[in-house]
Amino acid sequence: MTEIVLPGDRICAAEELARSKKVILGPGLRRENEQVIACKPGRLHHKEPNTYWVDNHQQRYVPVKGEAVIGVVTAKAGDIYRVDIGAHDQASLSYLAFESATKKNRPDVNPGDILYGRLIVASRDLEPELVCVNSSGKKGKLGVLMDGFVMNCSLNLARLILRENCPLLRELTKEMPFEIAVGLNGRIWIKAKSQRETIALGNAILAAENASYEEMPKICENIGNILFS
Amino acid sequence: MAEQHKLIYPIKHFRDFLENEIRLDGRTFDKYRPIGVNIASCQHSLGSSATKIGNSNILCGIRAELSKPRASKPLAGYIVPNVDMSFTAFSKASSSCNNQNVSEILECFIYRILYESHCLKLEDLCIHPGKLVWCLYIDIIGLEVDGGVFDASVLACASALSTLNLPIVTYDEKSGKIEIGDEMKKLHLNIFPVVSTYSIFDNVVLVDPTYREESISSTVFHLGVHEDTIGLFHKSGGVPISVKEIQQSVKNAVHREKEITSLLNSLKTNQ
Amino acid sequence: MVTPPDSITMDTQGSNVVLQDLKLRQINCELNPLTRSDGSALFTQGGTCVLTSMLGPVEVKSQNLNIEKAHVECIYRPKAGIPTIEDKLTETVIRDTCESALLTMLHPRTAIFIQIQELDDRCGIEACAINGACLALLIGGVPMKFTIAAVHCIVDKDDKVVLDPDHCEAIGKRASFVFVFDSLDKNLVTVHTSGRFRMGQFNDAECMSRAASQIIFNFYRRIISNFHNKSLLTADSKARNTEVESVVKSEQMDI
Numbered sequence: 001m002t003e004i005v006l007p008g009d010r011i012c013a014a015e016e017l018a019r020s021k022k023v024i025l026g027p028g029l030r031r032e033n034e035q036v037i038a039c040k041p042g043r044l045h046h047k048e049p050n051t052y053w054v055d056n057h058q059q060r061y062v063p064v065k066g067e068a069v070i071g072v073v074t075a076k077a078g079d080i081y082r083v084d085i086g087a088h089d090q091a092s093l094s095y096l097a098f099e100s101a102t103k104k105n106r107p108d109v110n111p112g113d114i115l116y117g118r119l120i121v122a123s124r125d126l127e128p129e130l131v132c133v134n135s136s137g138k139k140g141k142l143g144v145l146m147d148g149f150v151m152n153c154s155l156n157l158a159r160l161i162l163r164e165n166c167p168l169l170r171e172l173t174k175e176m177p178f179e180i181a182v183g184l185n186g187r188i189w190i191k192a193k194s195q196r197e198t199i200a201l202g203n204a205i206l207a208a209e210n211a212s213y214e215e216m217p218k219i220c221e222n223i224g225n226i227l228f229s
Numbered sequence: 230m231a232e233q234h235k236l237i238y239p240i241k242h243f244r245d246f247l248e249n250e251i252r253l254d255g256r257t258f259d260k261y262r263p264i265g266v267n268i269a270s271c272q273h274s275l276g277s278s279a280t281k282i283g284n285s286n287i288l289c290g291i292r293a294e295l296s297k298p299r300a301s302k303p304l305a306g307y308i309v310p311n312v313d314m315s316f317t318a319f320s321k322a323s324s325s326c327n328n329q330n331v332s333e334i335l336e337c338f339i340y341r342i343l344y345e346s347h348c349l350k351l352e353d354l355c356i357h358p359g360k361l362v363w364c365l366y367i368d369i370i371g372l373e374v375d376g377g378v379f380d381a382s383v384l385a386c387a388s389a390l391s392t393l394n395l396p397i398v399t400y401d402e403k404s405g406k407i408e409i410g411d412e413m414k415k416l417h418l419n420i421f422p423v424v425s426t427y428s429i430f431d432n433v434v435l436v437d438p439t440y441r442e443e444s445i446s447s448t449v450f451h452l453g454v455h456e457d458t459i460g461l462f463h464k465s466g467g468v469p470i471s472v473k474e475i476q477q478s479v480k481n482a483v484h485r486e487k488e489i490t491s492l493l494n495s496l497k498t499n500q
Numbered sequence: 501m502v503t504p505p506d507s508i509t510m511d512t513q514g515s516n517v518v519l520q521d522l523k524l525r526q527i528n529c530e531l532n533p534l535t536r537s538d539g540s541a542l543f544t545q546g547g548t549c550v551l552t553s554m555l556g557p558v559e560v561k562s563q564n565l566n567i568e569k570a571h572v573e574c575i576y577r578p579k580a581g582i583p584t585i586e587d588k589l590t591e592t593v594i595r596d597t598c599e600s601a602l603l604t605m606l607h608p609r610t611a612i613f614i615q616i617q618e619l620d621d622r623c624g625i626e627a628c629a630i631n632g633a634c635l636a637l638l639i640g641g642v643p644m645k646f647t648i649a650a651v652h653c654i655v656d657k658d659d660k661v662v663l664d665p666d667h668c669e670a671i672g673k674r675a676s677f678v679f680v681f682d683s684l685d686k687n688l689v690t691v692h693t694s695g696r697f698r699m700g701q702f703n704d705a706e707c708m709s710r711a712a713s714q715i716i717f718n719f720y721r722r723i724i725s726n727f728h729n730k731s732l733l734t735a736d737s738k739a740r741n742t743e744v745e746s747v748v749k750s751e752q753m754d755i
Binding site: 004006007008028030039040041042043055056057058059060062088089124125 | 537538539555556557558559560567601603606607608609610611638639640641642643644645646647682683684720721724725727728729
């Protein structure tokens with residue numbers, strides 16, 4: 001079990017390591033002169049060889065470059081769309097940032113639409129900017145999400161689901177077919193065959209928040225049993 | 230060049246000065262700004278004072294009205310501080326949002342200093358228990374604010390109170406008739422309140438900071454000292470300070486208090 | 501329930517403080533009682549109770565926009581009626597205190613809101629509100645320099661310094677203090693006094709409060725540990741910390 005740190009605690013292990021080699025400090029940690037100090041409360045993690053970070057239950061999304069998020073288009077303003085991603089400021093999305101979009105051939109996006117996009121600009125001093133294409137100009141999995149259902153969850157849960165070794169989605173697919181998009185801003189889009197299934201899926205995902213990996217298959221099985229019995 | 234430097238790197242500019250043990254206005258760290266007090270300057274108020282500390286200029290006038298006391302405290306009169314810091318008072322409107330609460334906080338503190346710190350007994354304002362008491366309206370107007378607004382306001386208020394002349398009123402219980410005499414009576418002040426402001430920047434304690442110093446420094450605190458007692462100690466946020474710095478400032482405040490009371494006394498004897 | 505440590509060694513600087521007096525009223529809290537805010541706490545100290553919530557970093561009004569740091573705003577609501585001038589003062593003190601604990605420069609052009617609803621005031625509401633606000637900020641996960649603990653203290657009618665009194669003990673008080681300490685060096689973030697007192701009494705009160713602040717810091721650590729130890733939580737996401745815990749771990753870290 002790793003230790004819990006509070007803001008202001010010194011991370012002596014990281015300082016110790018820093019004397020011999022470079023140390024990477026992740027979210028929740030700061031360097032002040034020669035000291036490593038936690039600035040967020042949470043569980044301190046260490047990954048070999050030299051990475052430290054604090055796992056924190058922040059509720060409000062703070063944009064980070066490269067993260068995939070789910071947003072709602074709020075307005076069309078000239079060349080850009082304004083997208084609400086749940087952060088302190090609305091993100092902008094250029095109409096050219098879609099696959100095969102040109103000045104003549106505008107994408108069909110309207111206020112109220114739900115988007116799955118990637119943040120390419122996220123700095124504390126600049127407005128966040130979204131794109132719906134990858135670096136080779138292809139749409140990949142990004143773009144407007146049709147139908148389905150969006151729900152909010154904690155940022156922690158969104159990160160948990162996307163973790164490589166998390167069995168949740170794998171287990172859920174055993175029970176029923178569905179589509180899902182997880183935004184790191186704490187929004188999850190799901191599309192299943194029926195409303196009943198959508199609600200069940202949503203509940204299963206939210207219930208996984210406080211479950212361990214071992215408990216997840218059980219939760220999924222329960223949901224399946226309730227649905228199809 | 231110096232002006233640009235001050236504009237672009239205000240903090241570094243300030244630090245450069247402090248390294249040479251001098252402040253922006255040429256004072257040393259523990260030097261106060263000159264004080265000017267003009268008492269009984271307003272003709273129409275019962276007690277008044279115009280106070281200057283450096284460039285800060287505060288005017289205080291006191292009105293008195295007769296009123297009925299609260300049923301719960303039949304002996305206690307009222308003091309109602311009213312502070313007006315107009316926008317023109319803050320010449321450097323750089324942090325205007327910071328100033329919006331200043332007058333409210335000041336009102337609160339003046340009441341606290343006068344009443345809770347026992348400078349003034351509300352019972353002294355009683356004319357007839359349960360029937361008639363004085364209600365003092367203390368109007369404080371900020372003409373110009375350049376730091377030390379606390380110090381100046383309290384000084385203005387206290388010096389105005391010390392010149393306050395209340396007419397002697399008689400109340401006839403049977404007929405309920407109020408008679409206002411021609412004779413005047415002075416209000417007794419138990420303690421003459423003095424507040425001193427200190428700011429800390431890079432572990433250096435600066436006494437009586439100007440507005441610029443206040444806004445640039447890491448913390449500001451106010452001390453109201455009388456002989457060996459403290460009537461007010463207010464530090465709101467900012468960088469944490471140690472007890473040592475407090476004790477140093479308290480010593481300083483004791484000196485300051487003596488200075489100001491002797492100044493006021495000399496003023497009164499000269500009148 | 502928090503059982504304060506039996507004795508805390510401290511430097512009383514030759515003062516006449518009796519160490520056994522070092523007891524705070526019982527501290528309890530419930531985390532995230534509100535669902536819509538980014539972090540909230542129901543915090544009680546004895547009979548005094550506040551509900552605090554925080555929001556942020558969120559969009560800022562253009563008049564409050566600061567390009568160097570986040571704008572911090574505090575809203576304090578009394579139990580009944582509209583906020584008075586005294587409440588405005590409390591609001592300002594809480595705002596300034598919280599701002600000094602927050603790393604506001606990490607989120608420029610944003611705002612952080614702190615809302616405090618007084619539920620019951622049985623003495624020491626300011627200290628309770630600051631502690632509650634700190635807990636809400638910790639739950640909300642905004643970056644902070646240090647945690648803060650506020651302790652209320654009075655000089656009673658017999659000229660004795662009393663730590664964290666209830667409303668009966670506070671009748672006829674001569675002076676009252678609110679001290680806020682940071683968790684790093686236990687220096688004073690905020691001092692707020694009313695009434696007239698001697699320097700010696702101030703020193704005594706400060707020493708007692710400083711020692712007692714450790715109880716609050718330990719409480720924070722325990723609550724946050726529980727909050728992050730998922731195995732201890734029930735399936736519903738509320739972390740009810742009011743139950744007695746059998747084991748109190750060695751919370752104190754060398755810092």
